[in-house]
Amino acid sequence: MKLFGLGKAGGPGAGRLAGGQGDEDSLQLGAPARELPNAFVLESPVPVWTRTFAITSWPRGAGALWESLLASQVAFRVRFLAAPSGFKWGRGMETRLRRLMANVESVRESDRAAAARPEEVLAIQAIRRIRDALLYRGLRPVDIWCLITVESDSPANLAADCAAVTAALASRGIEAEPLTFDQSPAWAATLPTGDPQLRGIHGLKPRTGIVTAAARAVPADTGMGGDGCGVYVGHDAEGRRPVMLDFRRESDELNSNALVFGASGEGKSTWLKAVAVTGMLLDGWRVIVLDVDGEYRGVCEAAGGTWVDLSGVTGRYPDPCRFADPSGDPEEDAARFDRLLAGIDDVMSVMLGIEGPELELERAVVEQEAAALLASSGVTRDDPATWSNDRLPRDFTLRAVFDRIERRGAAGDTWARAAAQRLWRYFKGSLAGLFERPLPMDRMPGRLVVLYLGNPRASSAEEAAIGVKYQLAVRAVWEWLRQNKARGEWTAVVVDEAQRAMQHPVLAANVVDVATTIRKWRGSLFLATNAPADLWGSGWGERLWGNSLYKVIFALERDQVDALARRVNLPPGVAQAIASQTGMKRAVIRDGGRGWIQVRLSLPDEELELYRTRRVHPGVPTEELARAEGDARGLRAGG
Numbered sequence: 339m340k341l342f343g344l345g346k347a348g349g350p351g352a353g354r355l356a357g358g359q360g361d362e363d364s365l366q367l368g369a370p371a372r373e374l375p376n377a378f379v380l381e382s383p384v385p386v387w388t389r390t391f392a393i394t395s396w397p398r399g400a401g402a403l404w405e406s407l408l409a410s411q412v413a414f415r416v417r418f419l420a421a422p423s424g425f426k427w428g429r430g431m432e433t434r435l436r437r438l439m440a441n442v443e444s445v446r447e448s449d450r451a452a453a454a455r456p457e458e459v460l461a462i463q464a465i466r467r468i469r470d471a472l473l474y475r476g477l478r479p480v481d482i483w484c485l486i487t488v489e490s491d492s493p494a495n496l497a498a499d500c501a502a503v504t505a506a507l508a509s510r511g512i513e514a515e516p517l518t519f520d521q522s523p524a525w526a527a528t529l530p531t532g533d534p535q536l537r538g539i540h541g542l543k544p545r546t547g548i549v550t551a552a553a554r555a556v557p558a559d560t561g562m563g564g565d566g567c568g569v570y571v572g573h574d575a576e577g578r579r580p581v582m583l584d585f586r587r588e589s590d591e592l593n594s595n596a597l598v599f600g601a602s603g604e605g606k607s608t609w610l611k612a613v614a615v616t617g618m619l620l621d622g623w624r625v626i627v628l629d630v631d632g633e634y635r636g637v638c639e640a641a642g643g644t645w646v647d648l649s650g651v652t653g654r655y656p657d658p659c660r661f662a663d664p665s666g667d668p669e670e671d672a673a674r675f676d677r678l679l680a681g682i683d684d685v686m687s688v689m690l691g692i693e694g695p696e697l698e699l700e701r702a703v704v705e706q707e708a709a710a711l712l713a714s715s716g717v718t719r720d721d722p723a724t725w726s727n728d729r730l731p732r733d734f735t736l737r738a739v740f741d742r743i744e745r746r747g748a749a750g751d752t753w754a755r756a757a758a759q760r761l762w763r764y765f766k767g768s769l770a771g772l773f774e775r776p777l778p779m780d781r782m783p784g785r786l787v788v789l790y791l792g793n794p795r796a797s798s799a800e801e802a803a804i805g806v807k808y809q810l811a812v813r814a815v816w817e818w819l820r821q822n823k824a825r826g827e828w829t830a831v832v833v834d835e836a837q838r839a840m841q842h843p844v845l846a847a848n849v850v851d852v853a854t855t856i857r858k859w860r861g862s863l864f865l866a867t868n869a870p871a872d873l874w875g876s877g878w879g880e881r882l883w884g885n886s887l888y889k890v891i892f893a894l895e896r897d898q899v900d901a902l903a904r905r906v907n908l909p910p911g912v913a914q915a916i917a918s919q920t921g922m923k924r925a926v927i928r929d930g931g932r933g934w935i936q937v938r939l940s941l942p943d944e945e946l947e948l949y950r951t952r953r954v955h956p957g958v959p960t961e962e963l964a965r966a967e968g969d970a971r972g973l974r975a976g977g
């Protein structure tokens with residue numbers, strides 16, 4: 339909705355609030371105007387200084403707004419803006435309501451003398467009223483904005499008047515947020531409609547209306563309870579205030595990753611599921627989980643996500659023989675053909691399992707044969723119009739590329755023969771079962787995807803095969819990051835059990851790459867480990883720490899605390915807290931700007947239950963799991 343077609347005020351000291359001549363949409367002003375970061379000056383015969391506030395919260399019952407404004411004895415203008423709302427009651431609101439209720443309950447139980455925080459109780463009431471109105475009374479939601487413009491004749495008077503207004507509002511529990519940008523449009527938005535040819539702000543007739551009628555326009559409830567800016571990460575252990583962290587930080591170039599440290603059983607996975615999965619989804623993000631244990635299955639199902647089982651037994655693997663969907667970024671998209679070839683080449687390189695000049699020559703064979711296969715159905719590097727999955731040869735698979743390499747080798751080509759021999763096990767030998775079912779992953783299948791990777795330390799026979807799958811999975815993740823970014827979406831990547839995931843060279847290298855570049859893709863990485871000292875041992879600690887705006891540290895054993903304190907700057911009190919919060923499910927959180935704070939997630943029982951670790955193979959220890967997977971393959975091959 340275009341309120342006023344205001345021309346841009348050309349910055350401080352210059353500019354006119356005017357559109358083109360004869361443009362009916364525009365507001366024509368005779369007087370020059372100046373826009374300052376937090377005020378707007380209309381240089382009419384008497385300069386008018388204005389500042390506009392948006393009301394961000396008020397208690398039930400709007401009479402207080404008028405009373406406090408009138409009591410403050412300043413000149414002001416109020417404008418309500420209303421529009422039909424797209425708000426729907428859904429799982430997200432249900433979750434928020436349950437969390438709030440659980441927290442209020444837990445305060446009552448833990449300390450009968452302590453009242454629950456009033457704003458949380460109010461938020462619960464507000465959410466329930468909204469729910470009842472929408473679900474049971476069939477009412478329609480409406481979005482309402484309330485802007486208040488204070489006007490004065492000098493900067494000094496403006497400052498005093500604004501202080502009087504905010505104090506008067508605050509005394510009635512109404513919060514008003516000063517607008518710091520776009521003061522001129524904000525100011526204009528508070529003008530009454532119907533007089534686009536404004537002849538000076540003091541020439542306006544006062545509007546006579548009935549206060550109660552206007553008051554009815556004020557929504558009785560605002561704020562959805564802790565839905566401020568960011569994602570709920572726990573309650574402050576001292577103040578019992580909900581703590582929200584902002585992972586978007588649009589203005590920030592820094593990687594806003596979160597590193598999560600803590601001994602086993604201290605609550606890392608619960609935190610990741612509640613914050614990095616549920617919280618980020620509620621905040622509108624897309625979420626990709628790299629799950630080595632299968633323990634994200636429950637939360638994946640509950641959140642309506644897509645579970646992709648890439649573990650050893652299934653024979654499934656992300657298909658590299660497909661074009662990724664275009665992302666909309668011309669430079670990225672110009673490389674789609676090359677990325678397709680490189681994807682096939684990457685996978686085959688891991689299968690070849692060698693290094694040095696030989697690898698280079700055999701890789702060339704792989705790419706030549708893949709390109710030749712593509713060319714056979716007219717898909718060529720030179721013609722981007724042919725880069726579509728519909729045009730791919732029907733049998734364009736890793737196996738088909740291998741068959742061509744094998745034939746070329748049989749025809750006498752030395753490098754093709756060598757490559758075919760090295761690749762043989764994956765296509766005709768014992769590992770063929772691992773690559774039977776290509777999964778198209780050229781676009782992210784939904785808002786939440788859990789890639790169940792299986793155990794990174796399976797038997798050595800499978801090690802290379804597992805590396806191949808990881809490589810493929812990681813390529814899919816990179817493509818999704820690209821595509822989500824192009825759609826203007828934000829993506830969180832979650833890696834739990836990093837002490838194991840990072841033992842795999844393919845995962846480790848890629849996770850560190852994601853950590854250092856994910857900002858470019860509008861994303862955040864969440865990485866949790868129970869052995870932070872190992873990260874420094876393997877040389878990644880510095881890069882992960884340096885690229886993580888947020889550090890979340892649950893209780894750690896003494897030696898881990900000491901090792902960590904040697905590498906990074908932990909204030910003594912923080913090191914002490916980390917060592918002493920054992921068993922309390924508390925974490926100290928370092929927020930880039932705000933310093934350290936101790937928090938604990940307060941979640942309803944049913945949500946906690948949902949996050950409780952339920953492995954895909956309950957109770958089977960890792961070695962046995964690997965053996966079972968081997969057996970399953972044997973059975974299938976035999977039967």
Ligand SMILES: Nc1ncnc2c1ncn2[C@@H]1O[C@H](COP(=O)(O)OP(=O)(O)O)[C@@H](O)[C@H]1O
Nearest residue numbers: 601602603604605606607608609923939946950
């Ligand atoms: N904030 C919390 N409130 C209540 N129980 C919690 C909380 N955080 C974790 N737990 C419980 O503690 C146990 C261990 O948590 P988990 O997240 O699996 O730890 P970790 O991943 O660090 O090993 C689980 O049973 C979980 O339900």
Ligand SMILES: [Mg+2]
Nearest residue numbers: 606607608834
């Ligand atoms: Mg865990």
